[in-house]
Amino acid sequence: MKIEINPVSRIEGHAKVTIFLDSSGKVENAFFQATEFRGYEKILSGLPMEEVPRVVSTICGICRAIHFTAALKAADQVFGVEASDAAKIVREMLLCAHFIEDHTLSLLALALPDFLSPEERNIFGVIRNLGELGRELLRKRGYAVRILQILGGRNIHPVTALPGGWAKAPTDEELGLIERYSRELLDLGYRMVEVLEAALDMGDGLELRAATLGTEKKGLVNLYDGEQVVKDEEGKEVLRFSGKEYADIITEKSLSWSYSKLTEIKPLGEKLYVVGPLARLKTAELTPKASEIVKTYGVSNNLLYNHFARAVEIIYAAERLLELSQSYRGGRIQNEPQKVAGEGVGIVEAPRGTLIHHYWTDEKGIVRGSNLIVATTHNVRAINHVVGKVAERASDTRNLAEKVEVAIRAFDPCMACATHAVNGVIPIEIQIFRDGELEEVYRNYEESCCGSGQSTHS
Structure with missing residues (x-):
């Protein structure tokens, strides 16, 4: 099973988090990913x-x-x-x-x-x-x-x-x-x-x-x-x-x-x-x-x-x-x-x-x-470790994005210098895959907010 948080909000720049779970729901790997290429x-x-x-x-x-x-x-x-x-x-x-x-x-x-x-x-x-x-x-x-x-x-x-x-x-x-x-x-x-x-x-x-x-x-x-x-x-x-x-x-x-x-x-x-x-x-x-x-x-x-x-x-x-x-x-x-x-x-x-x-x-x-x-x-490995620990402790997938983001912001990562929202509601989507198939999608926005065609779980 895979959980993806994209984008991570209130950091400088753009990043996403991908968390892989085994069949029993335990965290196998967690990745904090830079999604921009600067060169x-x-x-x-x-x-x-x-x-x-x-x-x-x-x-x-x-x-x-x-x-x-x-x-x-x-x-x-x-x-x-x-x-x-x-x-x-x-x-x-x-x-x-x-x-x-x-x-x-x-x-x-x-x-x-x-x-x-x-x-x-x-x-x-x-x-x-x-x-x-x-x-x-x-x-x-x-x-x-x-x-x-x-x-x-x-x-x-x-x-x-x-x-x-x-x-x-x-x-x-x-x-x-x-x-x-x-x-x-x-x-x-x-x-x-x-x-x-x-x-x-x-x-x-x-x-x-x-x-x-x-x-x-x-x-x-x-x-x-x-x-x-x-x-x-x-x-x-x-x-x-x-x-x-x-x-x-x-x-x-x-x-x-x-x-x-x-x-x-x-x-x-x-x-x-x-x-x-x-x-x-x-x-x-x-x-x-x-x-x-x-x-x-x-x-x-x-x-x-x-x-x-x-x-x-x-x-x-x-x-x-x-x-x-x-x-x-x-x-x-x-x-x-x-x-x-x-x-x-x-x-x-x-x-x-x-x-x-x-x-x-x-x-x-x-x-x-x-x-x-x-x-x-320098901090990427530590961030990955912390993201994994937060995911292990989370009892509700729907609250996971918030907990992961709070932990990441403690490092104040600088990805490129941009924040995404001023109204307190960054459009975050969590996708949960099981056996390679998309099983559930959780969002903190309504479809009209971001033009998505998938259903919203609140």
Whole structure:
């Protein structure tokens, strides 16, 4: 028997879930499938490496600054130059602002509706329930967007990339604005933590124990720079790596049933590992105020704790933004490229987890090959595992779609950057096959909604 959920709603992009059951109704396999083909690695072939950061920012309208920065770090290596100290600060500030903007959007528009009654499961329902606080959260999120605009040249796809540096140093006035906005964003983080407290008591008891991958520098979580740290499910460090070493540690497999790949960390074998907010909380210490929140509430393996971890990371990113804006002392904004080394790897932390960009160029710096491992790729195996567990626990097939989607949204997967509905009723169809024959169809919409000719079970 096969159960198919298509599409998975309230995620960035398009995906479906297929669950196979044996004759007794037990779960045999569960697959989280990317249904879109983008082919960016092919698109990048033939581009000058210095143009790649601006191009890859269009991979995702949500994750634009993250891809931009990872590719820029790789470009530094391709051109044999280390970014100036001033540029490193600006780059990290860009990432911090992006984290705040992204996490706030994800929580308000995608995650929080799961805590509401079915008829209110959309961002408008969230804002109605939060009242003036909801409008205040959206307003404060705008400060992060403004910082992205100041540093990146525009608020959607940044244009300030230069190998070895940055196209424009922030002025004293801009630094003052960033410092002021950072204080507002710190307040945003505390308010989001208060809102997300409910997540600590929800999740239907579903827990995920898995190894973790995150980035650490000098004992602290770092979004821009550092070593990648793998810890087992007990929190014991397994290994560290950086740069090109990833290729000897992480294996990738193409999948016949999805446009996403599957990854494994060699020393872990087939053991599950995850990346993202909760993984980072388990990787290293955060900033002081964020660490206090973690000490107060503890760290849980509850799947929905991922949402709470996002709220904590808003505090972390705002603290770090404030620190960086106050420590910036100007100086050279770009170190001149020296040569074409022909290969570069850029690794940063994206809101959803560790992001890897790897490029090969010819002697003129023209891209001849590339490999991108995004956060959701790391998490595919864990998502498959969780989907299977949810299906095993479900007592009613008709409620299965909702439970599976809630679990998937805990990972905040980014498939392409699109949500499907604003009225809280995404047209979802579950097909149940027995012995290869379609036996039942369950939908949450009437035939007139989507033009279907099959009957609707409610």
